[in-house]
Amino acid sequence: MLLAILLPGISMILNGHILKGIVCGILHLTLIGWIPAAIWAVASHSEDLAEKRHRETLELLARQGRV
Template sequence: MLLAILLPFLSFMVRGKILTGIVCLILQITVIGWLPAAIWAALSLNNARADRRNEKLIRAVKQNQR
């Protein structure tokens, strides 16, 4: 999470979203754009974590139904 706030573009790059990271870097270059870039990266990170958690729950429910 700290990486997403301090270096938002790098947060996307580490997760394999290269094009999104480049767009974020362009936004981040401006002083005004730093805050929206940091918020975008943090929200994206939280959404990715929630998606993984949901997938894990879905697999667990499917496995219990068998």
């Protein structure tokens, strides 16, 4: 999470969002754009975590025969 705030473009690239990471990195290069880039990176990171939890829940339910 700290990486998403300090280096938002690199954080997005490490999470597998290469094009978003490049755009975010370009936005981060401007002083005014750093704050929106950091917010975008944190939101993207949170969304990735939520999607991972969702997939894990679906796999658990599938193993139990509920889906």
